[in-house]
Amino acid sequence: MGRMKKRNTSLLSTFLVIIALAVYSFFGLNEDPSGDNFPLQITFMDVGQGDSILIQSGDSTMLIDAGPTSASDEIISELEKNNIKKIDILIGTHPHEDHIGSLDTVIQKFDIGRIYMPQAVATTKAYEDVITAVKNKGLVINKPVAGTSLEFGDAECVFLAPNNSTYEDLNNYSIVIKLVYGETSFIFTGDAEALSEKEMLEKGYDLKADVLKVGHHGSSTSTAKDFLESVDPVYAVIMCGKDNSYGHPHRETMEKLKEKGIIVYRTDECGTIVCSSDGENILFNVDPGSYKNGSSK
Numbered sequence: 001m002g003r004m005k006k007r008n009t010s011l012l013s014t015f016l017v018i019i020a021l022a023v024y025s026f027f028g029l030n031e032d033p034s035g036d037n038f039p040l041q042i043t044f045m046d047v048g049q050g051d052s053i054l055i056q057s058g059d060s061t062m063l064i065d066a067g068p069t070s071a072s073d074e075i076i077s078e079l080e081k082n083n084i085k086k087i088d089i090l091i092g093t094h095p096h097e098d099h100i101g102s103l104d105t106v107i108q109k110f111d112i113g114r115i116y117m118p119q120a121v122a123t124t125k126a127y128e129d130v131i132t133a134v135k136n137k138g139l140v141i142n143k144p145v146a147g148t149s150l151e152f153g154d155a156e157c158v159f160l161a162p163n164n165s166t167y168e169d170l171n172n173y174s175i176v177i178k179l180v181y182g183e184t185s186f187i188f189t190g191d192a193e194a195l196s197e198k199e200m201l202e203k204g205y206d207l208k209a210d211v212l213k214v215g216h217h218g219s220s221t222s223t224a225k226d227f228l229e230s231v232d233p234v235y236a237v238i239m240c241g242k243d244n245s246y247g248h249p250h251r252e253t254m255e256k257l258k259e260k261g262i263i264v265y266r267t268d269e270c271g272t273i274v275c276s277s278d279g280e281n282i283l284f285n286v287d288p289g290s291y292k293n294g295s296s297k
Contacts, residue, residue, distance in 0.1 A: 182279020
């Protein structure tokens with residue numbers, strides 16, 4: 001579906017957006033998001049309760065996180081389906097198993113350009129397996145510096161977080177990236193919570209984006225009101241497992257998204273989500289999800 005303009009926050013405006021999306025889909029007005037006319041392709045993989053995001057810009061490839069260990073076969077299959085031979089930029093947002101569980105397998109099976117991880121350590125097997133794979137491949141882990149740019153194909157990328165060297169909660173070490181392609185923009189948040197969001201706001205970064213990958217699987221501990229208002233997205237993508245035990249996405253988060261009329265895509269309802277851009281328009285390969293919160297909360 002084509003990129004939508006900003007809407008009023010009323011229920012009527014939300015209803016009209018949904019009707020417009022249905023009309024676009026029915027009359028076939030949405031182009032193939034995987035075609036050459038949309039050279040930026042972002043694949044939000046359905047890895048259950050976890051994150052793994054493949055970004056392709058021309059011949060350049062970035063992978064943000066690699067889901068839980070249990071999803072390694074699905075992740076490798078998705079990468080191979082997209083004819084990936086080399087991952088130019090590999091990012092482990094933070095050392096939780098649902099984000100780096102299959103990172104070691106990815107490192108072993110593909111050529112890796114640069115790898116970025118925050119200055120955080122864990123005593124888990126998942127983290128230790130990643131460090132072993134990095135050493136065996138002769139790679140060096142780069143530490144992100146907030147506010148600095150990252151070269152990636154025809155897109156512009158900037159690190160937005162982390163903005164401190166120590167946190168009590170590993171989630172706040174999450175690497176946050178903003179990607180700009182033409183007139184379209186995207187923010188990928190890992191599991192960054194309200195503290196990290198507050199730091200980004202205090203730094204005065206340009207947080208405006210068309211698409212927000214909602215932090216921490218839609219948890220109420222992320223997506224604070226001020227942060228959401230600053231990003232002011234048209235679309236939100238939530239990555240969480242169906243019927244997960246955490247109750248993600250939480251009611252508080254879904255109410256904020258609904259109130260602002262933000263169109264939601266979620267892997268627990270939509271499966272793998274492919275989002276593409278030609279620099280002016282943003283298309284998705286699936287219909288939007290609901291504003292329903294998770295079953296446990």
